[in-house]
Amino acid sequence: MDVQTTLFGATDTVDLDAIERRELTEGAWVDIARGWLPGADDVFDTLVRDVPWRAERRRMYDRMVDVPRLVYTYMIDEPLPHPGLETARDELSRHYLAELGEPFRTAGCCYYRDGRDSVAWHGDTIGRGSTQDTMVAIVSLGDVRQLHLRPRGGGDSVKVAMGNGDLVVMGGSCQRTWEHAVPKVASAGPRLSVQFRPFNVF
Ligand SMILES: O=C(O)CCC(=O)C(=O)O
Numbered sequence: 001m002d003v004q005t006t007l008f009g010a011t012d013t014v015d016l017d018a019i020e021r022r023e024l025t026e027g028a029w030v031d032i033a034r035g036w037l038p039g040a041d042d043v044f045d046t047l048v049r050d051v052p053w054r055a056e057r058r059r060m061y062d063r064m065v066d067v068p069r070l071v072y073t074y075m076i077d078e079p080l081p082h083p084g085l086e087t088a089r090d091e092l093s094r095h096y097l098a099e100l101g102e103p104f105r106t107a108g109c110c111y112y113r114d115g116r117d118s119v120a121w122h123g124d125t126i127g128r129g130s131t132q133d134t135m136v137a138i139v140s141l142g143d144v145r146q147l148h149l150r151p152r153g154g155g156d157s158v159k160v161a162m163g164n165g166d167l168v169v170m171g172g173s174c175q176r177t178w179e180h181a182v183p184k185v186a187s188a189g190p191r192l193s194v195q196f197r198p199f200n201v202f
């Protein structure tokens with residue numbers, strides 16, 4: 001019996017055969033695998049309960065504003081709050097090793113409580129993402145939200161729905177040549193995002 005079979009039962013394994021790649025411009029791409037994470041409902045419940053969620057405030061020009069989502073980042077070697085996430089990270093590391101050249105090490109978590117929570121346009125360019133190709137692998141849990149992507153130089157944007165258990169991987173030059181956002185919506189239930197990143201990519 002392999003680890004995945006032990007954790008999730010014989011029919012539930014983390015299957016990366018069903019990934020579809022969408023090439024963007026300038027060497028950026030997104031991989032999408034729908035319903036990828038086994039036991040997504042259980043992972044959602046556990047994360048809502050057990051992640052030490054933090055509300056952050058940021059300086060915006062001359063005033064402090066609430067960051068419109070709750071966050072917590074599991075750093076290198078910090079145990080993850082659900083075994084399914086450890087399996088997912090290790091399976092992603094194995095699947096992408098030849099292309100990425102290193103494993104996924106950290107897990108950033110975001111909690112979008114309702115449609116008012118969001119993340120503004122940005123690239124994950126703290127650390128190496130500003131100069132090197134890298135990957136950010138997102139596992140989405142809970143209600144559906146849209147990941148919007150747009151080329152930094154201008155051009156058509158791309159919208160990717162992220163539903164419960166879906167995997168969306170941004171790769172290649174995506175963090176430095178494109179930006180991404182999760183816009184506010186009129187109505188949405190809670191959604192969690194877990195972003196696996198290699199060392200020194202934030
Ligand atoms: O909610 C998401 O899936 C994306 C979050 C994100 O882009 C980030 O935290 O850098």
Ligand SMILES: [Fe+2]
Nearest residue numbers: 122123124180
């Ligand atoms: Fe991001």
